[in-house]
Amino acid sequence: MHMDLFTIIVEEYDPAIEFFTGVLGFDLVEDSPSLTNDGRPKRWVVVRPPGARTGVLLARADGERQRAAVGDQVAGRVGFFLRTDDFDAAYERMTAAGVEFVTPPRAEPYGRVAVFRDIAGNRWDLLGPA
Structure with a gap:
């Protein structure tokens, strides 16, 4: 399944x-x-x-x-998670394309993360390796 x-x-x-x-x-x-x-x-x-x-x-x-x-499908929470093997490249490409990041990149125990909004306004985590 x-x-x-x-x-x-x-x-x-x-x-x-x-x-x-x-x-x-x-x-x-x-x-x-x-x-x-x-x-x-x-x-x-x-x-x-x-x-x-x-x-x-x-x-x-x-x-x-x-x-x-x-834009509010999960009541303002991060509801979607996009994982990438190259966090820096994805972050730079998305920023250059005008994606709205609502938090700067940060390191967490599970890896690097920055929160962005999709076209509808929903919040996503961009996730990369630690």
Whole structure:
């Protein structure tokens, strides 16, 4: 068993795809037309880090409740964790691409870490080796 997908609610598909692929370097795995449960058109958009098994389903907010959750899916906590083998290179590349880091890099017993926000405003840890 493994985790296949998790969802991040976004305002619009295309800017989210650009952020995850162009800025973070994820692969666009799928971008297909689909339908909501009540038959309205939507897209099935999946991105994932190169070589990863787990993907991120980018879901456009549908309705007020979902729009209210954009950027606050885990109530302001860090809810997503992106591990890299080369922390400095990833941090420099992401900073140059305009990623908003809300904490500077720091050393922890489990490795190096800096908190950043995705395009929706959700908080992520960028993690690297100690």
